[in-house]
Amino acid sequence: MAAETHGLISLLPALLAIVLTLLSRQVLLSLFAGIWIGATILVGWNPIAGAAHSLQLVIDNITPAFNIKLLLFTFLSGAMLGMIFLSGGMNALAKRIIDRIRTRRQAEIGTSVLGMLIFVDSYASTMITGSVMRPITDQFDISREKLAYLLDSTTSPVVSVAVVSTWVGFEVGLISQQFQELGIETSAFVVFLQSIPYRFYSLLAVVLVFVVVFTGWNFGPMKRAEKRAKETGKVLRDDANPLLETREEDIVTPDHVDARWWYFALPIVTLVAVTGFGLLYSGGWPGRVPVEALKEAATADAILWGVFSACGVLLAILIGHARIGLDEVSDSIFEGFKMVMFPVAVLSLAWTIGAVSQALGVGPYVVAVSQGVITASLLPAVVFVSAAIISFSIGTSWGTMGIMFPVAVPLAFNLGAPLPGAIGAILTGSLFGDHCSPISDTTVMSSMFAGSDHVDHVNTQIPYAVVCGSVATLLFLASGYGISPLPLLAVGIVLVAVAAYTFSERTGVSVPRVFSSDAD
Structure with a gap:
């Protein structure tokens, strides 16, 4: 059965997995339930054949080279963290930073700024920022939920609009492909730059982070999480199941080691430097200019080279300078592997359910429904909402971009709608849905490293994402009628701030959990 014929039912697997995850808090079982119902639909509603097909789908979605490299990156990240914990370098650096950070607000600002500064890659930014700042935010009784939010809302949104990042090559490549097919001679990179002011959701998400950090206007379930952390010192709620759990007794720095801050800093600098070089080199630099090289860069290879090099540097530090035995180093590596086993399982199933949703035709279905109401004026808003729905359903912003570009760009071109606005709507709408989705890899990574x-x-x-997404939808509606994006952004910033104030503890208004539980 062709994917296009599944219609509304194409949304069922992702929605089932999401609802079950939020109700039961059993992520793996819920994801597999969604995969199973999707596979059952694909094989003609035979539940037994669907179970067998589910296993094959998991295998098919783990084995692509990019996914294998990302899983290996995650395992090596665990090994690196295990060795860092053994070295004591993270605690040593955290103590130096804590000496300069006096308040919770400063800790939150430091987290947000660091997440923005490492704009080369969202995975690397999440891993580094979370690893550095987690002990510091714990020291100031900042909830792990707040840390995860700060990571998720300052890494991907910034990387997605940065002109030097792992995202820019992919995004410019999609634009270039459509321009070639449509016979448009304008530079794809120039239009990419022109689309940045239209990335309303991405930009407002970062703005809201700093509004919340500077004002303390927490709202919704975050308000309760922060109140718990402030009043009880519990950065995690009782019975919480952290995605990356570490305990002091698991990896202990030997007594003879004089932990140095550079035991942590040097491997991280190595990670960033090698990743940056790898992006350029894999894209053909120095034979190509950096922007063109980034367009062709092998992202998975670059981050893999970076984390492997960081592990090598750590190994040399532990054995050569800290004088730690190989047995203890080996044990720390395996403890690091254990830390990331659950995230690896979640990522594997998240990829699979995204593939199931695509096989059922969720993208073509949403696009077909959207096309029935599109005019040139409505196009930016409809494209933004469509991209958000698809991204939420399949859990990947990049996959959503791949679905939307071949439809939305030709449609905008034929309707005479401004291309930067349409392209900005695709790129930022994909991020919006990805931000809200529990099956998104970036959401998983933020939970993991927080x-x-x-x-x-x-x-x-x-609730924070919905505030920014709702305002962004209004801005896209206005932009469709010819209003310039910069004044709209200014209006959007005001609206986001007003919404944060309205829903904050200052007025006593609280946004409920999406799904409540007895743990609250």
């Missing part, structure tokens, strides 16, 4: 319960992160982040 050490947060994954469902708690989703519940606390959604």
